[in-house]
Amino acid sequence: MAHINDHYQKLQAGYLFPEIGRRVRIFEAANADAHVIKLGIGDITLPLVPAVVEAMHAAVDDMGREAYGYGPDNGYAFLTEAIRDNDYRARGVDIDLDEIFLSDGSKQDSGNIQEIFGTDCTLSVTDPSYPVYVDTNVMAGRTGEADTEGYYGGIVYLPATEANGFTPGPPEGRVDLAYLCSPNNPTGAVASRENLQQWVDWARANEAVILFDAAYDAFIQDDSLPHSIYEIEGAKECAIEMRSFSKRAGFTGTRCAYMVVPKAATGKNARGESVSLNTLWGRRHSTKFNGVPYVIQRAAAAAFSEQGATQTAEQVSYYMENARRIREGLSTAGFTVYAGEHAPYIWMKTPQALSSWEFFDQLLEKAKVVGTPGSGFGPSGEGFFRISAFNSHENVDEAIERIRKGFAT
Ligand code: MLT
Numbered sequence: 537m538a539h540i541n542d543h544y545q546k547l548q549a550g551y552l553f554p555e556i557g558r559r560v561r562i563f564e565a566a567n568a569d570a571h572v573i574k575l576g577i578g579d580i581t582l583p584l585v586p587a588v589v590e591a592m593h594a595a596v597d598d599m600g601r602e603a604y605g606y607g608p609d610n611g612y613a614f615l616t617e618a619i620r621d622n623d624y625r626a627r628g629v630d631i632d633l634d635e636i637f638l639s640d641g642s643k644q645d646s647g648n649i650q651e652i653f654g655t656d657c658t659l660s661v662t663d664p665s666y667p668v669y670v671d672t673n674v675m676a677g678r679t680g681e682a683d684t685e686g687y688y689g690g691i692v693y694l695p696a697t698e699a700n701g702f703t704p705g706p707p708e709g710r711v712d713l714a715y716l717c718s719p720n721n722p723t724g725a726v727a728s729r730e731n732l733q734q735w736v737d738w739a740r741a742n743e744a745v746i747l748f749d750a751a752y753d754a755f756i757q758d759d760s761l762p763h764s765i766y767e768i769e770g771a772k773e774c775a776i777e778m779r780s781f782s783k784r785a786g787f788t789g790t791r792c793a794y795m796v797v798p799k800a801a802t803g804k805n806a807r808g809e810s811v812s813l814n815t816l817w818g819r820r821h822s823t824k825f826n827g828v829p830y831v832i833q834r835a836a837a838a839a840f841s842e843q844g845a846t847q848t849a850e851q852v853s854y855y856m857e858n859a860r861r862i863r864e865g866l867s868t869a870g871f872t873v874y875a876g877e878h879a880p881y882i883w884m885k886t887p888q889a890l891s892s893w894e895f896f897d898q899l900l901e902k903a904k905v906v907g908t909p910g911s912g913f914g915p916s917g918e919g920f921f922r923i924s925a926f927n928s929h930e931n932v933d934e935a936i937e938r939i940r941k942g943f944a945t
Contacts, residue, residue: 556896585844609818635799645778715749720752724876724922736765776798798814857929869939
């Protein structure tokens with residue numbers, strides 16, 4: 537009989553979002569007439585912008601005229617050059633084309649990158665954090681069992697709290713791999729230049745690698761805040777960065793993202809010799825991935841065109857207007873809310889000292905609104921709740937009103 541990967545049995549319950557979906561489906565089945573407003577999973581609600589749709593149509597025609605087989609391993613130059621020029625050069629950062637690896641999502645990238653590191657590496661996460669970071673390391677056998685509070689042995693948890701503005705600094709003890717996310721999912725907090733410099737200085741001094749998830753960078757409203765970790769001196773030696781078209785251009789169902797693995801970033805082999813992380817990831821990528829479809833790459837490149845950039849920026853503004861309404865609406869109603877200024881997420885304290893899941897259930901029952909329990913992102917998320925800004929203005933206004941009525945303070 538095939539022996540399973542025992543590490544999977546250390547995982548807690550199901551993955552967070554399917555569990556939310558399951559509870560909502562049960563509620564909807566029992567309340568067929570209810571208009572449930574979903575502010576849970578961070579999934580786009582606006583269609584692809586016209587410039588992207590036109591580029592997709594044209595790319596389909598290209599494929600009908602001639603054969604487009606396997607594309608280049610790292611992605612077509614028309615897209616990687618647009619990424620280099622718009623996401624990096626425009627902010628004073630030099631990235632080489634062979635440091636960019638296109639993929640079908642930051643979820644995959646942030647889950648897969650751990651494969652090029654030894655299972656004896658110690659890791660840190662800010663707590664709460666995007667569940668993929670912890671779960672994929674559990675699956676890989678890099679952790680012990682979870683304790684009763686949900687902390688896995690072998691992971692250094694860095695609490696993101698009101699006291700540290702939800703942006704903790706680097707760990708004290710030995711850590712080899714540090715996951716960081718800014719703007720943060722789930723807390724919506726954004727790292728300052730000083731905070732990131734602290735992390736980079738720490739990583740260089742400790743020969744650690746930072747796995748920097750910048751999937752939400754397009755939501756940053758203050759241009760002086762860093763969009764990329766490579767805006768920080770020394771980061772290319774110690775950081776890998778992930779970015780995505782999912783939220784900034786409405787690609788959650790279309791799939792396109794990329795990871796930057798700088799050639800200056802290294803790890804050590806068993807003999808203590810330095811090994812290029814770019815070479816390792818290139819080897820892994822070409823073995824397990826055959827590239828993002830040509831049509832999707834053309835669509836992603838169109839998001840950088842003059843029209844595409846304007847149209848996608850308008851969508852980001854639309855979601856950020858929702859974030860403003862949620863933040864101000866809930867705050868005026870007496871709730872304690874954070875963030876939503878540079879991210880499509882509002883991080884609120886649960887009212888009446890309810891646990892995160894208790895509030896989830898009561899919110900669904902009383903207000904017919906779905907959010908995401910903070911504890912689903914890690915033990916320090918207990919007592920908090922994430923509200924997503926991805927929905928229509930009308931639904932957001934209605935949801936705020938219902939929450940206000942259901943939980944008047
Ligand atoms: C979230 O709601 O946290 C995200 O949508 C999850 C994801 O992007 O995979």
